[in-house]
Amino acid sequence: MFGWEFPPHILGGLGTASYGLTRGMSMQEDMDITFVIPRPWGDEDQSFLKIIGANNTPVVWRDVDWETAKSRLEKFMNPQEYFRMRDNIYADFNYIHTNDLGCIEFSGKYPDNLLEELNNYSIVAGVIARTYNFDIIHSHDWLTYAAGLHAKTISGKPLILHVHATDFDRSRGDVNPVVYNIEKNGMDHADHIICVSNLTRRTVIEKYHQDPSKVSTVHNAVEPLSPEIMAIERITEVSEKVVTFLGRITMQKGPEFFVDAATQVLKNSNHIRFVMAGSGDMMNKMIRLVADREIADKFHFTGFLKGKQVYEMLKSSDVYVMPSVSEPFGISPLEAMQCGVPSIISYQSGCAEILKNVIKTDYWDVDGMADAIYSICTYPGMEEYLRVEGKKEVDEIKWEYAGQKVRDIYNKFVH
Amino acid sequence: MKTICFYFQIHQPFRLKRYRFFNIGRDHYYYDDFSNEDIMQRIAANSFIPANRMLFDLVNQYKGRFKIAFSISGIALEQLEIYAPEVIDGLRQLANTGNVEFLAETYAHSLASTIDPIEFKNQVKQHADKIEMLFDQKPTTFRNTELIYSNDIGKAVYEMGYTKMITEGAKHVLGWKSPNYVYTSSVKPKLKLLLKNHRFSDDIMFRFSNYSWNEYPLTADKFINWIDSLPEKEQIVNLFMNYETFGSMQPSHTGIFEFMKALPHFAFEKGMSFSTPSEVMDTFKPIGSIDVIYPISWADEERDLSAWLGNTLQKEAFRTLYEIGERVRMCNDRRLKQDWLYLQTSDHFYYMSTKHFSDGAVHDQFSPYPSPYDAFNNYMNVLSDFIERVRAQYPDSVENEELNALLLTINNQALEIKKLQSELKTVIDRNVEKLVESPAKSKEKEKEEATDKKSEKGKNQ
Structure with missing residues (x-):
């Protein structure tokens, strides 16, 4: 598998999904997973798969002795792997800047020279594809499509793309032609495409002109919460009910609709407070909007939350709202439900396709959203039902099952 | 000789309009007039009106041998009165033939029987009054909302003066027993129960036009043959269904009307008859009692209340x-x-x-x-x-009981005041008469008056 992120060092939902899926698939006994990421940190959980860092893969032959390799690479992988891969360097890449081990440096983030990094990643993929024996190539998101394609050309093994998002979701239709090109090229040459929701699947079929028969949907799932997180208690002292928006404050997430709904609710009741957690390019605009609507006394901003803070915020909430305008899947409502928080989501999010015990509205239906918020905060029966049934439901959405579906797709290509 | 007992249910709720929480306290009209009217008129046109005509023809054609019953909720009657009064006319016409029985039920098609005995009683009475007003017929057979029945409900119904009741032939209650007999309630042995034959009822109501059903197509003679092949002793077949079955649940192109028109012909050929529920319960002797501890209904696979009161929201x-x-x-x-x-x-x-x-x-x-x-x-x-x-x-601070007492006092005082006022009025009237009349009257009259006055004086003293 080719990926770009892997926990614990993640920047978005892609890392979480990659981890969950591989973990779920590793429960199948005859499954061996090798996961390539640009730059491992050394503290990844390798108990159920093997991680190879692109920045630890030699592309230029250097005379390195065992001791050096051991001291440098032991943290990340078995040094023996280094020597195996060194034997499979297939061309002269001396024109690229490499370090003393013959490896290319990767940032592992989303740098400005992203395209150059993608190209380097493909070169590395060539070495890896020649070194290891495998049956399937599985690429997560557009960053790794080129690498997957390269590996396919070399090995002749089937390529499966996993679409976690398309550029249409990220840009609300105003696509970057370079990115589109990479995505389209990858899809055109892939043997099969897995999308995280039917919404995404439609985009892939309609906007990328793919044959519907080679595009399938495998919905994401969610990892069970650790006992440590489950033990977190509610920390707010306010007597009012707390309604939370949690995520990047960007166009895609529809924060302005949350503010509008809050305005409607606060006009008519005084037992509810609103919190917008997270940061993003629309945050200042939202703060101005809240002030303009004269609801700032009941509407709070927390700024960026990380790690445990996210769960503290969720545990202190009575309602979770995700008014996303376009969301390929959206794992956070599932996390809210795990914490026993009733959720309101937009029909325009992929997770709306599988969740039943949540309230769904259109993202633009501010009145509907306000009504739902009021209802959960006011009628105990509603709150209780969504809390209990929601938790029950989400506990049954397991990566293991998603992994099984992916396996069924593999089985079409591996005999 | 076997007998077939048909009863058709008519009910439509007053659907609520989209009522946001900011309407609370400002807008006191709750109903979606447009969709209520639209739905009622559509069902009336597709189903009720043609079905009324068909049944009327059948009753006339077989000169009183074809009989049916209706159970119509008060709410549905109100909607029919507003949106499709011609359906009421059709039903009245049917009622006048004397071959049609109207059943009693709760006015609001409510679940009051499971929670509020007083409300239950009030609604049953209100419904019976409405039926009597519209169809000039006092209902004697009771049918609860959605055929809900339990021992407690049976008892309440009996105490209201009904001795005949209709309910579901739920498998988990009947066990090996057949629904094709009259039963009695286990707590009130005088309350007779008639049970729905859900196999035959559903054959018409749900499966009639189902292509994947292995008995498709269902014809009238096939259906009558099934009934005919029941054991000799099982003489009653209760076919209870929604009236919308004709023309709406089974659209007219499925041939449901033709099926129904042909049915009596084949039935009479086999020597069967048609009866109304009360006739059946009057003629046939009960063969056993039925004990229902938890309420049953005709809904879903479980035949219980879970369709209405199953989750915490509903409760x-x-x-x-x-x-x-x-x-x-x-x-x-x-x-x-x-x-x-x-x-x-x-x-x-x-x-x-x-x-x-x-x-x-x-x-x-x-x-x-x-x-x-x-x-x-x-x-x-x-x-x-x-x-x-x-x-x-009324002010919130007053408890219900206290309020009740106060209201009673107020009410009594109002009556008292009314009484006194009317007395006062008669006295004033008489005095006015005296003042106005006396000079212009003939002597004879004056005499009469005088005697009157005397006696009145005596009274007043």
Whole structure:
């Protein structure tokens, strides 16, 4: 598998999904997973798969002795792997800047020279594809499509793309032609495409002109919460009910609709407070909007939350709202439900396709959203039902099952 | 000789309009007139009117040998009166033939029987009055909302003076017993029970036009043959269904009307007869008693109350509604009483069912809401406004009992005042007569008056 992120060092939902899926698939006994990421940190959980860092893969032959390799690479992988891969360097890449081990440096983030990094990643993929024996190539998101394609050309093994998002979701239709090109090229040459929701699947079929028969949907799932997180208690002292928006404050997430709904609710009741957690390019605009609507006394901003803070915020909430305008899947409502928080989501999010015990509205239906918020905060029966049934439901959405579906797709290509 | 007992149910709720929480306290009209009118008129045109005509023809054609019964909720009657009065005319015409029985039920098609005995009783009475007013017939057979029955309900019904009742032939209650007999209640042996034959009823109501059913197509002679091949002793077949079966649940192009028209012919050929529920229960002797501890109904696979009161949403809404019941009954406001009935209709709770997440797509199909949560939201918002209006009638600080006593006193005083006022009036009238009349009257009259005066004087003293 080719990926770009892997926990614990993640920047978005892609890392979480990659981890969950591989973990779920590793429960199948005859499954061996090798996961390539640009730059491992050394503290990844390798108990159920093997991680190879692109920045630890030699592309230029250097005379390195065992001791050096051991001291440098032991943290990340078995040094023996280094020597195996060194034997499979297939061309002269001396024109690229490499370090003393013959490896290319990767940032592992989303740098400005992203395209150059993608190209380097493909070169590395060539070495890896020649070194290891495998049956399937599985690429997560557009960053790794080129690498997957390269590996396919070399090995002749089937390529499966996993679409976690398309550029249409990220840009609300105003696509970057370079990115589109990479995505389209990858899809055109892939043997099969897995999308995280039917919404995404439609985009892939309609906007990328793919044959519907080679595009399938495998919905994401969610990892069970650790006992440590489950033990977190509610920390707010306010007597009012707390309604939370949690995520990047960007166009895609529809924060302005949350503010509008809050305005409607606060006009008519005084037992509810609103919190917008997270940061993003629309945050200042939202703060101005809240002030303009004269609801700032009941509407709070927390700024960026990380790690445990996210769960503290969720545990202190009575309602979770995700008014996303376009969301390929959206794992956070599932996390809210795990914490026993009733959720309101937009029909325009992929997770709306599988969740039943949540309230769904259109993202633009501010009145509907306000009504739902009021209802959960006011009628105990509603709150209780969504809390209990929601938790029950989400506990049954397991990566293991998603992994099984992916396996069924593999089985079409591996005999 | 076998007999077939048909009864058709007519019910439509007053659907609620989209009622946001900011309407609470501002807008006191809750109903979606457009969709109520639209649905009622559509069903009337597709189903009720042609079916009325068909049944009327059949009754005339077989000169009194073809008989049927109707159970129509008060709410549905009100809607028919407003949106499709011609259906009422058709039913009246049927009633006049004398071959049609009208059953008693709760006025609001409510679930009051399971929670509020007083309300239950009031509604049954109100419904019987309405039927008598419209069809000039006093109902003698009782049919509870959605055929809900339990020992307790049977007892309550018996105490209201009904000795005949209809319910579901639920498998888990009947066990090996057949629904094709008359039974009695285990707690009130004088209350006779007639049970729905759900196999034959569903054959017509649900499976009639189902291509994948191995018995498709169902013809009248095949159907009558099935009934004929029942054991000799099982003489009653109770076919209970929605009236919408004709033309709406089974559209007319499926041939449902032709099926029904042909049915009596084949039945008479086999020597069968048709009876109304009360006739059946009068003629046949009960063969055993039925014990129902937990309420049964005719809905879904479980045949219990879970379609209306299955999840916490439904229970909460239901409880909140009936908590205010006692107060509502103390009010005199006509509109409040009307809303109170409309809000009790069982359909509102049906829309909140989450059962279709797993099984019956049936719930989904009939709901005007996109999800059960929307149904709950909307209903609770309406209910909140309603409760506020009820509370506004009398101060909240007064307890129900105290209020009741006060109201009684006020009422009695009002009566007293009325009585005294009328007495005062007669006295004043007489005195006025005396003043005005005396000079212009003839002597004879004066004499009469004088005697009158004397006696009056005596009285006043």
